[in-house]
Amino acid sequence: MHDTTLPRDLEGIHNFRPVGPYRVAGGRVLQPGKVFRSGALEPMTPADREVLERGIGLRTILDLRHPDELAQGPHPLSDRVIRLSIFREEWRQEDLIAELNGLYGPGPSPRRYLHYLEIGGDRLARAFELFAEEERYPFLVHCTAGKDRTGVLIGMIMDVLGADPADIAHEYGLSDASIDRLLAYLRASGRQLEGTEEEIRARLATPPERMAGFIELLHEHHGGAEAFFRKQGVSAATIDRVRELLTA
Template identity: 80%
Template structure:
């Protein structure tokens, strides 16, 4: 596949892009055409499907959404046969309750501390998601949630940290989602979500300034020593971590 043929967005799907390639440990580079990311896939057009299915040859779609979110996305998309659903947060707890808990701890909207709390709430699930990247037959992989920026951003950030990417590049990758705020807003409103606050407040909550991810990576290293020690504590084997590196570093 010619990576230059892949656009950094799709017609119906917001916040789509390939991840990398970025420089990683040892002066090497992430393999292009292996990982993609996006927001919700239900609005994909026939042209989007053709690009994902044929141009990219997508094999796996990792859907990180909580079951409560499917109220707003009742129809399966045309590539649902490739989907692995793995909510990063426990299904037994209502999403509304999870958000209320995070808001009480960190205030509304993303923050480095809020992202670190994802690891406390869903560490075992994040570890299971990471283990999928050690399986060669899964690639190319597309990771998504509703917006494609928070849960998706944390998982991508952890993978990049395991690969030895510069924290500035991890923050840059996260910040690229800022370019999709208008389309994300349109999707959320079209799917019936009630967004609280003024337009300025809503946009601030949806923004992805690089310091949010840079701060998360800093806290990750302070608390756990980095993504690799975090995954080892979650029961991921060193062999699996090495396999992810082997598959993703050129």
């Protein structure tokens, strides 16, 4: 169930796409055109800006990146950006990655994603609360690749809405189509990528079973995304409002 009328694959921005439509709880549908996702926005072209600003009418850009990733400077839509790193600003990103690699091995994994909730759960909750504000839509969520931090937040929102875990996993897996463009972006921005080409691509891949594993762990350890957000202080009214605004 996918809407092909909404824009995808912008010229300069990798891993851009709308989220939805997907069937969710109560026979409702996650409405297309409300939430979009992508990788870094700094490489946007004038044509990309036209799509985002006039074609979509984008009002809010939620940037989940750590300050250490922001060396490339602003982009033309910076006036719409809310910066909300899910990892604390006082931590060096290099140290954080080394710690995560020590705990879970290099590259993403379901348990690594679950650890995001331990070290950045309050940040994820604050990000979720923004989706209860009607004036912020249409809404774009992004990080550097648009697949890990963005994928965890989008997956948790879909879980709150009651999406089928298979659809949450499918949505995550769509980022695989952008690996070549992500690699080009990382190299152009001076990122040093360790390992062989095969190892690098494996780290950048988004197999659906990885997100499925995270959603399973989310329910096993926290009772699901709604229960997790409630423990972080998100009100029942806010959760209901997000459901109301995102589904029809």
